Amino acid sequence: MQPSDISAHFARRATLSRSVRLLAQFRFEQSEPARFYSALAGDTVEMVTDLWTSATGDSAAGRTVLDVGGGPGYFASAFEGAGMNYIGVEPDPREAHAGAARAATPSLGPADERGAGRFVRASGLALPFAESSVDVCLSSNVAEHVPHPWQLGNEMLRVTRPGGLVVLSYTVWLGPFGGHEMGLTHYLGGARAAERYTRKHGHRPKNDYGSSLFAVSAADGLQWARSTGALVCAFPRYHPRWAWWMTAAPGLREFLVSNLVLVLRPS
Structure with missing residues (x-):
């Protein structure tokens, strides 16, 4: 797939060396989450600001990102460092305080300001924001963890102003990272993989199939995005630009596009 105009800036950044660097960080997700998520946050800011610049011709500084x-x-610090106004939505207070820097912070109320950015405890399936109230709405690796991912997508579109950007990035189930900490055993089936993990480790996986992890395909995401009339581009998040053609290959993309980015621009 050739980069569209809106992804042109980011396509130049999507090199093989970047892909290798990000892939190397994945092994630290469980053991050193600060290292992993800080690197991912920095890369995400670059992706979002590149997409914004391509779409609008303006700097993303001063814009509001939800x-x-x-x-x-980690994302709050990265986006605020880039000059954007950050609002984070997180339904699980345990996730909100998973970082060492947040561990001593009292439990989140409905809204909480914690240094970098603002935070709201809420579900992405029912965002407590007015229509057309933010410039950018981002969801990074969340859609595979909710039972109704396209309801999440519709909510993201609802709160984004016309001419703004929705950036929905998620892990494709049949890709190599679809099983998360269960590894490649998800190819045996999600329920079986979760049972194997439980027998081996003595507890259910954090990303437990059927409750906190779901089989979300690339085809379903593309079908939903096209149905909205707002899709402007789609590409594999961690691949170099010369491999973006995989997004347009039915069947093959389910296994090779490990993380799909859907970029939509409401009108």
């Missing part, structure tokens, strides 16, 4: 599933604050 991050659905913002977690413990």
